[in-house]
Amino acid sequence: MKCDRLIKVFILTVVIAVTRLCAAADLSGDWVGQVTGPFDSQYTAQYSHVELKAAGSKLRGTWGTYTLAGTLAGTTVEISLAEASGKPVGTLTGELSGDELSGTGRVIPARRGGGTGAALPPNSVTWKLTRAPKRPAAPTTYNYEPKLYYGIYSAAEPPVLHIFPGDIVNTRTYDSARDASIPRHGSGGDVNTGPFYVEGALPGDTLVVKILRLRTNKLIGRQGSRFNQNTVTQAYQLAAHYDPSFNGNWVLDQEHNIATLPPSPGLPHLTIPMKTMLGCISVAPPGEEAFRGTDLGPYGGNMDYNGNVEGTTLYFPVFHPGALLGMGDVHGAMGDGEVVGTGLETSADVTFSVDVIRGYATPQVRAETKDYLISFGVSGSVPESIQLATSQLAEWIKHDYKLNDSEVALLFGDVLKYDITELVDPHFNVVAKVPKSALATLNK
Amino acid sequence: MAKHWRRLAALAGAIALTHACMAADVSGKWVATIESQAEPQYAHVFLKVDGTKLTGMWGASKIDGVLTGTDVKITLTYGDGNPAGKLAGTVTGNTLTGTGAITERRGRGGMPGGFARRGPTVVKWTLSRPAVPPATPRSIDFVPTNFFATYSAKNKPALTIFPGDVVHTWTADAGGVDAKGVRHRGGDSNIGPFYVEGALPGDTLVVHLLKVRTNRSTAHQGSHFNANAVTAAYLVGAQYDPAVDGEWTLLPDKGIAVPTHPSEHMKNYSVPMKPMLGCISVAPAGDEQFRGNDLGPFGGNMDYNENVEGATLYFPVFQPGALLGMGDGHAAMGDGEVVGSGLETSMDVDFSVDVIPGDSSGQVRAETKDYLIAFGVSGSVPTSIQIATSQLAIWIKQKYKLSDSEVAILFASTLKYDITELVDPRFNLAAKVPKSVLAAMK
Numbered sequence: 014m015k016c017d018r019l020i021k022v023f024i025l026t027v028v029i030a031v032t033r034l035c036a037a038a039d040l041s042g043d044w045v046g047q048v049t050g051p052f053d054s055q056y057t058a059q060y061s062h063v064e065l066k067a068a069g070s071k072l073r074g075t076w077g078t079y080t081l082a083g084t085l086a087g088t089t090v091e092i093s094l095a096e097a098s099g100k101p102v103g104t105l106t107g108e109l110s111g112d113e114l115s116g117t118g119r120v121i122p123a124r125r126g127g128g129t130g131a132a133l134p135p136n137s138v139t140w141k142l143t144r145a146p147k148r149p150a151a152p153t154t155y156n157y158e159p160k161l162y163y164g165i166y167s168a169a170e171p172p173v174l175h176i177f178p179g180d181i182v183n184t185r186t187y188d189s190a191r192d193a194s195i196p197r198h199g200s201g202g203d204v205n206t207g208p209f210y211v212e213g214a215l216p217g218d219t220l221v222v223k224i225l226r227l228r229t230n231k232l233i234g235r236q237g238s239r240f241n242q243n244t245v246t247q248a249y250q251l252a253a254h255y256d257p258s259f260n261g262n263w264v265l266d267q268e269h270n271i272a273t274l275p276p277s278p279g280l281p282h283l284t285i286p287m288k289t290m291l292g293c294i295s296v297a298p299p300g301e302e303a304f305r306g307t308d309l310g311p312y313g314g315n316m317d318y319n320g321n322v323e324g325t326t327l328y329f330p331v332f333h334p335g336a337l338l339g340m341g342d343v344h345g346a347m348g349d350g351e352v353v354g355t356g357l358e359t360s361a362d363v364t365f366s367v368d369v370i371r372g373y374a375t376p377q378v379r380a381e382t383k384d385y386l387i388s389f390g391v392s393g394s395v396p397e398s399i400q401l402a403t404s405q406l407a408e409w410i411k412h413d414y415k416l417n418d419s420e421v422a423l424l425f426g427d428v429l430k431y432d433i434t435e436l437v438d439p440h441f442n443v444v445a446k447v448p449k450s451a452l453a454t455l456n457k
Numbered sequence: 458m459a460k461h462w463r464r465l466a467a468l469a470g471a472i473a474l475t476h477a478c479m480a481a482d483v484s485g486k487w488v489a490t491i492e493s494q495a496e497p498q499y500a501h502v503f504l505k506v507d508g509t510k511l512t513g514m515w516g517a518s519k520i521d522g523v524l525t526g527t528d529v530k531i532t533l534t535y536g537d538g539n540p541a542g543k544l545a546g547t548v549t550g551n552t553l554t555g556t557g558a559i560t561e562r563r564g565r566g567g568m569p570g571g572f573a574r575r576g577p578t579v580v581k582w583t584l585s586r587p588a589v590p591p592a593t594p595r596s597i598d599f600v601p602t603n604f605f606a607t608y609s610a611k612n613k614p615a616l617t618i619f620p621g622d623v624v625h626t627w628t629a630d631a632g633g634v635d636a637k638g639v640r641h642r643g644g645d646s647n648i649g650p651f652y653v654e655g656a657l658p659g660d661t662l663v664v665h666l667l668k669v670r671t672n673r674s675t676a677h678q679g680s681h682f683n684a685n686a687v688t689a690a691y692l693v694g695a696q697y698d699p700a701v702d703g704e705w706t707l708l709p710d711k712g713i714a715v716p717t718h719p720s721e722h723m724k725n726y727s728v729p730m731k732p733m734l735g736c737i738s739v740a741p742a743g744d745e746q747f748r749g750n751d752l753g754p755f756g757g758n759m760d761y762n763e764n765v766e767g768a769t770l771y772f773p774v775f776q777p778g779a780l781l782g783m784g785d786g787h788a789a790m791g792d793g794e795v796v797g798s799g800l801e802t803s804m805d806v807d808f809s810v811d812v813i814p815g816d817s818s819g820q821v822r823a824e825t826k827d828y829l830i831a832f833g834v835s836g837s838v839p840t841s842i843q844i845a846t847s848q849l850a851i852w853i854k855q856k857y858k859l860s861d862s863e864v865a866i867l868f869a870s871t872l873k874y875d876i877t878e879l880v881d882p883r884f885n886l887a888a889k890v891p892k893s894v895l896a897a898m899k
Contacts, residue, residue, distance in 0.1 A: 236866055236869055236870065237865075237866075237869065238862040238863075238865045238866040238869070239861075239862070239865055240846070240850075240865050240868075243839070243842075243843070244842065244843065244846050245843050245846050245847040245850065246840075246843045246844060246847045248847070249843075249846075249847040249850065249851075253861040253865075254860070254861050255861050255862050255865070256860060256861075256862040259862040259863075259866070261866055263870075272870070274866065274870075277860075277862075277863055278860070278863075279857065279858055279859040279860055279863040280859065280863050280866075280867065280898050281898075281899070282897060282898055282899065283866075283867065283870075283894070283897075283898045284897055284898075285870050285871055285894055346870050346871075347869070347870065348868055348869050348870055348871050348872035348873065349872050349873050349874045350842070350872065350874060351869070352846065352865070352868050352869055352872060353865050353866065353868070353869035355869065356869070356870075357870065394839070395838045395839050395842065396685070396837070396838045396839075397688075399685075399686070399793070399838065399876065399879065400685070400686065400687050400688045400691075401688060403682070403686050403687050403691075403793075403795065404687040404688045404690070404691040407682075407687065407691065408691075414722065415722060416722055417696070417697075417698045417701070417720075418682075418695040418696050418697050418698065419680040419681070419697045419698040419699075419700075419701035419720075420680075420698070420701055420720055420722055420723060422679075422680045422681055422682050422695075422697070422795070422796050423678060423680040423701055423703060423716075423723075423796065424723075424726075425682070425686075425791055425795050425796065426678055426679065426680065426790070426791055426794070426795055426796035426798065426799070427678070427714075427728040427789055427790070427791050427800065428728060428789075428791050429791035429792050429793065429795055430791065430792050431792045431793060431874075431875070431876035432874070433842065433874040433876065433886075436842065443876075451726070451728065454725045454726045454727055455722055455723065455725070455726055456721060456722050456723075456724055456725060457722075
């Protein structure tokens, strides 16, 4: 009996030891891959979702859009990457250290625009695989009191909070005016709160931002009273006589959700419904690009869309790990085009949550409201913005509803709506949108 | 008895005298035509006679004159006191004709100095009596026989109407096909033109669309994006499916349109109907002529999807009678007409007209249930935005007596834009302000 028991204990010990050994080397699971080329900084390095499946010493899986095959011998890893067609892309070698793999390799850079022709010579790269962060079992609600605001869209802006998809953040924004008591990063106006690092978001993904609550939190909304030169004819601009002391400080009434202009001779009782919107909502722009707070682009920024209100969901292409979400520049209301260069500039309490759509992104920002699917087109000219917005919306609807080019053209011919969003900032913004009621009658 | 005869003689004399006076009574309303080497000019004229003295207004100019028998001499003075011209002529029956010299404003662009250095323009002039409207407005059933595909003052009026008259008529589709399938001239043809009595250049023609309803069960629509609506890359990459034929079945009772031969994905697809007039026009200025699918300050193929039943349009008048036309009905259309067509079909249309004398805007304006609207038609979208915004600002400033700062802040908080037309020879943008805000601000 005793001997028998000893044998059992011995076997158990061996089993545990072997299991330990295997566990230490089991690379299966989700990783974040980083490939840094000879000319890359941390901001231009390429980041990908990597999935490894280990079977004995063999490794299989995916590295971004590439297929992966490799071996693990002791702590030494060898990996080859290939396109879906089987065409080789590169080889990586490295070492396992704790729960991280890193090493060097040679990778053929992708040609921009899907060019064909001779392959480019491979780059010498360094690489790293770190474990993808695990989403906690239950979402967290954060109350984030801003300690700073930033007026420059850039991946170099350090994140103030790490959040997971599903988490809810209660915070607040500053108006576009400067608040000298709070530190500010970057000299640009239209400051953002954040950036928030969204775990699991990598370049090539879509960051989903739901504006759950957006309420003004002060009594004044300041607004300009001169037309911007993009919005009226030169003749109008020359002939206009503006009153330099015109009082554009609207009084905001949160209880009745209205804004009232101080009486002027011609507008003794101008009262408008409030429609509180986020002028700025952004992710960090690609690479090392840095844009001032008033600017806008594929990363969002100062989009000034008067449909970016409570209840709206926004979709951003992700350019950096964590996406680096920011928001600010609240308007109590704003007409189309922001024709005087401002809305009713104020500050607000914001509640938002985030999600990530892995491996799919459109070139520019999209949105969804109660009634519409929306695509933005930001560019240096209004006509180009119209084309970008229409085309991106068409690609989106084709993708989600499996329509062909004729079907989406016919659909847009019937029900497309445009909004002229932003005429006065460094870039123009035009919205193309289709009613969800029409989409609901399509067979997916 | 002798006394009786004397009375009779006195009465006869009085009647004769009255008749003599009536022959030369030029008081009241007239329409002036001034002919020179330039485009003819027209004006609303009002004359008042006091003995031999004539006073009144010739357009915006003041009249001082003398009537001697049938001879008339008139001096015109601009509103600012500067001389506007001298005319001489004679009364013949119910017409005054003559010659004279008009001092023309240097005019265009409001250059300082105000008057041309060049000498006065020698003119021939005529005053004729405006047509007398019927005692009560008429209801006219008009069956169109002429479908014109060129906007031009040369189109002969098909019907003369007065402000207040209601016309019941119909339009063919943009290809010229009517409700019965009969083919007329296409090319975004318009019915009419309707000559509106009392409308002169410088006035505004008001058109009330009382009814715009589809009158057949079919419509056709394109299914290829126009080059202005999508990027070059999209256009090059697009692979269109010939099986998507763009035929629609209209179900006005349900208020929807459905594809007649739907593809798999669109088997249950339907579009809410919103019947609109793609074309509504007055004759363009001077000798200008534009084809049916063009658009401009004269309206034309504006393709605004809010030009529906209940909408009112305001046109600058360029020719006597305005010469109103309409056509190119769409059962529905998305913004920008991105595939080059709406759901093209024929329409039953009821409309009435009105004239606002002596006031007009640079381009067309409109009013719907919810908005005051100004169009901006030009060769580029940015310019169209600027024209639409400026024209709307000028209109609202005038109508509501606002300063430049006030109209700017009003627009900054409430303005909406519609991208109306991206695919025709010119672009059309609509700028609009909600009437709910305008109603509450006074």
